[in-house]
Amino acid sequence: MATPSSSLSGSYACTDTLKGVFYGPGSVKTALPKLLDIIGGKKALIVTGRSLYTKTDVVKTVEDILKEHNAYGATFYEIGEHSPIAGVKNGVKAFKDAGADIIISVGGGSPVDAAKAILYFFQQETGGPFLRQIAIPTTLSAAEYTISAGLKDEQGNKIRLISEELAPAGIILDAELTLATPERLWLSTALRALDHAVENLYRPFVPIPLTYLCYAAIADLFTYLPKSKANPQDLEARQRLQIASWMSIWPMKSDNHGPLGLSHSLGHKLGAKYGIPHGITSCLTLAPVVGLKAEVASQEDKKALAASLFYLRQESTGSLDGDVRKLSTLIRQLVDDLGLKSTLSQYNVPKADLPKIAALAVGNDEDPLVPRTVALLESIYA
Numbered sequence: 001m002a003t004p005s006s007s008l009s010g011s012y013a014c015t016d017t018l019k020g021v022f023y024g025p026g027s028v029k030t031a032l033p034k035l036l037d038i039i040g041g042k043k044a045l046i047v048t049g050r051s052l053y054t055k056t057d058v059v060k061t062v063e064d065i066l067k068e069h070n071a072y073g074a075t076f077y078e079i080g081e082h083s084p085i086a087g088v089k090n091g092v093k094a095f096k097d098a099g100a101d102i103i104i105s106v107g108g109g110s111p112v113d114a115a116k117a118i119l120y121f122f123q124q125e126t127g128g129p130f131l132r133q134i135a136i137p138t139t140l141s142a143a144e145y146t147i148s149a150g151l152k153d154e155q156g157n158k159i160r161l162i163s164e165e166l167a168p169a170g171i172i173l174d175a176e177l178t179l180a181t182p183e184r185l186w187l188s189t190a191l192r193a194l195d196h197a198v199e200n201l202y203r204p205f206v207p208i209p210l211t212y213l214c215y216a217a218i219a220d221l222f223t224y225l226p227k228s229k230a231n232p233q234d235l236e237a238r239q240r241l242q243i244a245s246w247m248s249i250w251p252m253k254s255d256n257h258g259p260l261g262l263s264h265s266l267g268h269k270l271g272a273k274y275g276i277p278h279g280i281t282s283c284l285t286l287a288p289v290v291g292l293k294a295e296v297a298s299q300e301d302k303k304a305l306a307a308s309l310f311y312l313r314q315e316s317t318g319s320l321d322g323d324v325r326k327l328s329t330l331i332r333q334l335v336d337d338l339g340l341k342s343t344l345s346q347y348n349v350p351k352a353d354l355p356k357i358a359a360l361a362v363g364n365d366e367d368p369l370v371p372r373t374v375a376l377l378e379s380i381y382a
Contacts, residue, residue: 139181
């Protein structure tokens, strides 16, 4: 196991809601008590998934820390992929039954989003103030940095809740807790982080400093993902990937920038409805969407994408469109090298559904981008 440098530990605080991000291997032991003290939580409900609870010691580690500080209430582990609303409703009951006043989410984006939703519905029911969440992610999907929660209803449709109050009050990035994360989940959620970083480059109203954080995230994801695959015990690579995930979608005071782009929109339409993990949807859609940008994006957006080559230490092709296509090729090659190449047919997406998926993702049946998006989906079908 590689030993990370001391520069990979520290803390950060920004908005009124987010009181602190603590990072570093082993940081959960000191960071969790600190955050409970800062936020004021007295009794915690842990929200997690069944596999993490039953197949690893990660949740037990968190339970033991809470018990040591007399802050443990109960553990709720009925959260499935895409945070089904039935599980969230059961989570509200578990929160009340435990007499909890704070949630500790442990796992990937589904427990984090489920925790947001549990606290949202609890507030709606009680009429009191929003209670808070401390997120301890074990994947790289970066749900802990957003003010929205994505749920799945009984028909498999995506439901989105948005409020600044939903943002976690504390985040702990402890690379040691990610060692038990299955390789495919770990690597594919990193592609989700890459999707955030790339699509932030052409997202409306993103502040310039965030753009440069995204370039750094792209560079680190390309650098440390192969290292993490080659040596899954390399804590420095894992910690740097967690920090890259953070940089890919840096938390801000309000969500006043525009939505992320076509790759994310397609991922939302494919994920819950067809049971495709969000990390895998990014493996499917990001490279072809960037390739499409070479044809349809504004000059400004093409320049933003093409500039990624500098941070990846890649030579320019000599043309803006060529550079955007080269970035698309590099992303596709990274997906392949990580063993994450996938197709829509693998997930039993009916080919007849592709026009509907494209129209929903674009948001306007009459938009000339719809037929191009259908062609994009057909290119990744089989």
